[in-house]
Amino acid sequence: MDRAEVLLVGGRAGVGKTTVGWEVSARLRAARVAHAVIDGDFMGQVHPAPEGDPHRTAIGERNLAAVWGNYAELGYRRLVYVNTVSVLDEATGMFRRVMGDTVRIVRVLLTATDETAQARLRGRELGSELESEVRGGVRKARMLDAGAPVGTLRVVTDGRTVTDIAAEVTAATGWVPAAVS
Known part of the structure; x- marks a missing residue:
């Protein structure tokens, strides 16, 4: 396979993106499907934001290009990419620039009720940014739903196991025969 493919897993904070991304990777490994995994949240983690790049979009794209370039050089053609807003149309250009104009893009938006997402956040956010994450999550959920x-x-994702969710997400890629995914 020469053409690159990317599975974009998006959703608000607390919806389970990272956990599902790792479980999708486990399913792909079990099926012996070559792939790479990138948590997009780490691609732009710099402070302060670079001059002229307040949302850290340009530095995120540069870092994605560098990391994907290394994977592609080794022959990888499939990427599982986890990031809150990765499913939006604005991200399409970045993946086409980084992975090539013919990249096949599969978008999955994980959803959860406000109550479920907040409970998950309260269970994992032990630092000073819990309330900010909760408020931002509500706003981002509405934006993602509309956009x-x-x-x-x-x-x-409400009331479901990560293995069940990952099976549905993996099936959407077509990367694993149905009997295996």
């Missing part, structure tokens, strides 16, 4: 393009698979 996710047609064709985005929406996967509800």
Whole structure:
């Protein structure tokens, strides 16, 4: 396979993106499907934001290009990319620039109720940013719901196991035969 493919897993904080991304990777490994995993939140983690890049978009893209370039050089063509807003149309350009114009993009938006997301955040956020994450999560959930393009698979995570969610997400890629995914 020459053409690159990317699975974008997006959603508000507390919806389970990172956990699902790792479980998708475990399923792909079990099926012997070559792939790479990148948590997009780490691609732009600098402070202060670079001059002229307040949302850290440009530095995130530069870092993605560098890391993906290393993976691609080793022959990898499939990427699992986890990031809150990765499913939005604005991200498409970045993946086309980094992975090539013919990249196949699969978008999955994980969803959860405000109550579920807040409970998960309260269980994991032990630092000073809990309330900010909770407030931002509500706003981002509404923005993602309204802005996710047609064709985005929406996967509800409330009351489901990570293995069940990951099976649905993995199946959306077509990377694993149905009997295995």
